[in-house]
């Protein structure tokens with residue numbers, strides 16, 4: 001039995017759909033959840049989908065993924081640009097880590113062009129709105145060979 005793919009979203013993503021929709025789109029986080037679940041279920045894999053505004057909670061969930069997940073999809077949001085602690089947690093994982101962003105941070109403000117998460121990521125999907133999460137799920141499914 002393949003373990004679930006864990007999908008974690010960072011701060012302010014609970015406001016998706018109303019938060020700067022010209023940048024992050026009109027899909028809500030629940031819409032994103034549904035798309036991730038459907039995409040994974042089509043290959044017989046479940047998803048654990050969670051969001052937090054709190055750095056330590058996200059770190060706890062990354063640590064939980066060590067034993068509970070087959071792969072981790074992470075949109076670190078603003079903490080990607082600041083959190084060495086989140087990077088340190090990611091470096092304890094031996095499962096695939098796919099970093100994803102709704103926007104294309106490389107095309108935005110200078111401070112968004114670097115994330116610490118990228119130092120621990122297997123790969124990165126950016127710029128496709130809610131589809132970034134689905135593409136990240138597809139990448140995870142390919143890496144866990146289901």
Ligand SMILES: O=C(O)[C@@H]1C=C(O)[C@@H](O)[C@H](O)C1
Nearest residue numbers: 012077078101102103105112
């Ligand atoms: O595009 C995204 O999903 C990321 C989401 C955020 O909240 C920003 O802080 C990042 O810079 C970009």
